[in-house]
Amino acid sequence: MEEFNIQAAYANNTLDMIWEGRLRADNVSTVFDILKQYPDAINFIIDAKDLEYVASAGLGALLAVIKASREKSGEVTLKNVSKLVTELLELTGYDRMVKCE
Amino acid sequence: MKDKKSEKNKSVNQNTRDVFLENEVRSNNVVMVGMIIAVIGILIICLAVKVGFYNPTKFIMGDYMIWHIIILLGPVVLNLYFKGRKPWLKYLLIFSFIVILAQLDYSMTYAAPLLIAIPVVLSSKYFSYKFTGFIIVTSVIIFFISSMLGVTGGHLDVNLVWLPKGTVLNVDGFIVGALQNVDYDTGLLRYNALIYRFIPKLIMYAPIAVACLSIAYTGHMMVLKQASLTEESVKMSTELALASAIQESVIPDQKHILTGCSEIVVDARVVPAKEVGGDFYDFFMVDKDHIAFVMADVSGKGVPASLYMMMARSTIHDLALSGLTPKEVMEEANRRLCGNGLNDTFVTTWFGLLDLTTGVIRAVNAGHMKPVVKNPGGKYELLNDKSGFVLGGLPEITYDEYEIRLEPGSNILLYTDGVTETENPVHDQFGVDGLLRSLRCHKDADLDTLLECVYKNLQDFAGTAPQFDDITMLFVRYLGKN
Numbered sequence: 001m002e003e004f005n006i007q008a009a010y011a012n013n014t015l016d017m018i019w020e021g022r023l024r025a026d027n028v029s030t031v032f033d034i035l036k037q038y039p040d041a042i043n044f045i046i047d048a049k050d051l052e053y054v055a056s057a058g059l060g061a062l063l064a065v066i067k068a069s070r071e072k073s074g075e076v077t078l079k080n081v082s083k084l085v086t087e088l089l090e091l092t093g094y095d096r097m098v099k100c101e
Numbered sequence: 102m103k104d105k106k107s108e109k110n111k112s113v114n115q116n117t118r119d120v121f122l123e124n125e126v127r128s129n130n131v132v133m134v135g136m137i138i139a140v141i142g143i144l145i146i147c148l149a150v151k152v153g154f155y156n157p158t159k160f161i162m163g164d165y166m167i168w169h170i171i172i173l174l175g176p177v178v179l180n181l182y183f184k185g186r187k188p189w190l191k192y193l194l195i196f197s198f199i200v201i202l203a204q205l206d207y208s209m210t211y212a213a214p215l216l217i218a219i220p221v222v223l224s225s226k227y228f229s230y231k232f233t234g235f236i237i238v239t240s241v242i243i244f245f246i247s248s249m250l251g252v253t254g255g256h257l258d259v260n261l262v263w264l265p266k267g268t269v270l271n272v273d274g275f276i277v278g279a280l281q282n283v284d285y286d287t288g289l290l291r292y293n294a295l296i297y298r299f300i301p302k303l304i305m306y307a308p309i310a311v312a313c314l315s316i317a318y319t320g321h322m323m324v325l326k327q328a329s330l331t332e333e334s335v336k337m338s339t340e341l342a343l344a345s346a347i348q349e350s351v352i353p354d355q356k357h358i359l360t361g362c363s364e365i366v367v368d369a370r371v372v373p374a375k376e377v378g379g380d381f382y383d384f385f386m387v388d389k390d391h392i393a394f395v396m397a398d399v400s401g402k403g404v405p406a407s408l409y410m411m412m413a414r415s416t417i418h419d420l421a422l423s424g425l426t427p428k429e430v431m432e433e434a435n436r437r438l439c440g441n442g443l444n445d446t447f448v449t450t451w452f453g454l455l456d457l458t459t460g461v462i463r464a465v466n467a468g469h470m471k472p473v474v475k476n477p478g479g480k481y482e483l484l485n486d487k488s489g490f491v492l493g494g495l496p497e498i499t500y501d502e503y504e505i506r507l508e509p510g511s512n513i514l515l516y517t518d519g520v521t522e523t524e525n526p527v528h529d530q531f532g533v534d535g536l537l538r539s540l541r542c543h544k545d546a547d548l549d550t551l552l553e554c555v556y557k558n559l560q561d562f563a564g565t566a567p568q569f570d571d572i573t574m575l576f577v578r579y580l581g582k583n
Contacts, residue, residue, distance in 0.1 A: 060401055091471070092449060
């Protein structure tokens with residue numbers, strides 16, 4: 001299994017996460033596990049400084065995050081996104097669905 | 102339905118029987134090896150007695166050596182002859198082994214208290230708790246008889262001999278030697294052997310027997326579970342092969358679709374990462390002047406992605422045939438796919454409608470890889486089109502439609518990210534640059550050669566790295582109206 005780590009901190013309806021490694025189909029369940037742990041989260045902040053690669057299944061996880069925030073009129077913020085991941089977000093139109101910092 | 106269930110049970114039972122039979126053959130061989138070791142052991146003991154190294158008061162074994170060896174080696178020969186594949190062999194092997202071990206117990210009495218455990222330990226290897234239970238009971242009965250007979254017939258245990266007060270022993274060497282000329286109560290000796298030797302032996306034997314019974318039971322259940330899992334796995338493989346065939350059946354039939362259409366030439370390559378994949382391409386005549394092209398990639402992999410792929414393909418196909426514009430097709434397809442209740446699945450899609458008379462493509466890109474285009478005399482370039490959000494993500498999304506004009510002789514390549522994201526062992530990606538380099542090296546080749554070259558370059562680049570994603574490419578050459 002590809003190495004992917006996720007750290008999460010929850011406060012004031014905001015789920016602050018750090019995504020590290022390579023997010024693929026075989027490890028994407030870790031994201032869904034975190035989402036299940038914090039069903040009341042409205043806003044999501046993802047620090048992607050060490051996120052090396054996102055496969056389509058990883059974008060599926062990001063879509064689930066976007067849907068979870070939109071249901072409650074929240075927002076998703078991505079921080080420190082690498083060039084490779086930025087290109088992927090632009091290509092797939094995700095850059096217009098999340099706030100990139 | 103009932104018949105199918107019955108067939109499945111039959112199949113599982115057959116698999117289970119096969120596994121047990123294979124295990125029985127191996128276990129027979131293990132017992133056989135044990136018996137050969139026992140023969141060697143008996144020979145060594147007899148030799149030790151013969152040369153005086155070991156000197157029991159009574160040692161009946163040496164007198165009947167030939168019979169012991171026949172009893173042991175007979176079943177060994179039969180096992181070799183039948184290759185362990187007769188159901189009665191295990192009874193013959195273990196039973197004859199018990200007899201010989203009991204004979205040893207008879208001769209050696211107190212010197213080898215755990216001989217009784219050997220057949221039981223070996224029987225657990227058969228993973229049949231009924232057989233092990235049978236051996237436990239049989240061993241106790243036979244060893245009881247051998248123990249009781251061995252009291253007077255075997256090596257005398259001086260600790261069990263009761264002598265009246267004042268008895269004088271004339272000892273010269275082992276104490277046992279001094280008892281040879283003394284009268285003692287053999288009935289009491291047998292009673293003492295039962296109380297002080299056989300029952301303690303049984304107490305030692307009991308936990309070993311229980312453990313062996315447990316091993317046999319656990320092994321039995323594991324084999325049953327393994328057989329069931331194997332059956333499920335075979336069933337799954339068969340169903341996957343069927344699903345793969347169904348997926349292949351929806352690949353457009355070029356000859357059929359393009360019959361009478363001389364304006365274009367089409368060629369494609371699909372290399373799924375698993376048995377079934379989430380990539381798909383499609384092309385079909387919308388009317389006599391327009392042909393639609395679709396290239397798409399469902400998020401995720403395997404069976405879920407392939408099911409979503411079938412749904413997305415038919416949705417887009419049906420909408421396109423209803424005469425909608427590309428923008429309308431994609432927006433309606435998006436709404437329909439969003440209504441499926443799946444939270445994390447989407448499909449990146451490029452949809453284009455080519456006017457065969459003018460060479461104009463009206464297209465919509467829903468988060469998909471940008472096409473590569475080459476005009477006559479030009480080189481392969483990435484089409485910098487405007488990409489919208491993926492299809493099936495959010496229902497309120499709208500898409501922008503754009504146009505490109507293909508000159509006669511132009512090529513357009515549609516592909517999925519399995520091409521550009523092919524990785525080498527150190528996780529470098531082939532990339533769009535790799536794809537363009539590959540195409541530019543063979544710019545004037547026919548479509549089949551181009552696809553073959555790109556795929557070969559991908560394989561060379563990946564080296565030993567495994568293929569993680571489906572690889573799909575669709576090449577279209579526009580020849581123009583006559």
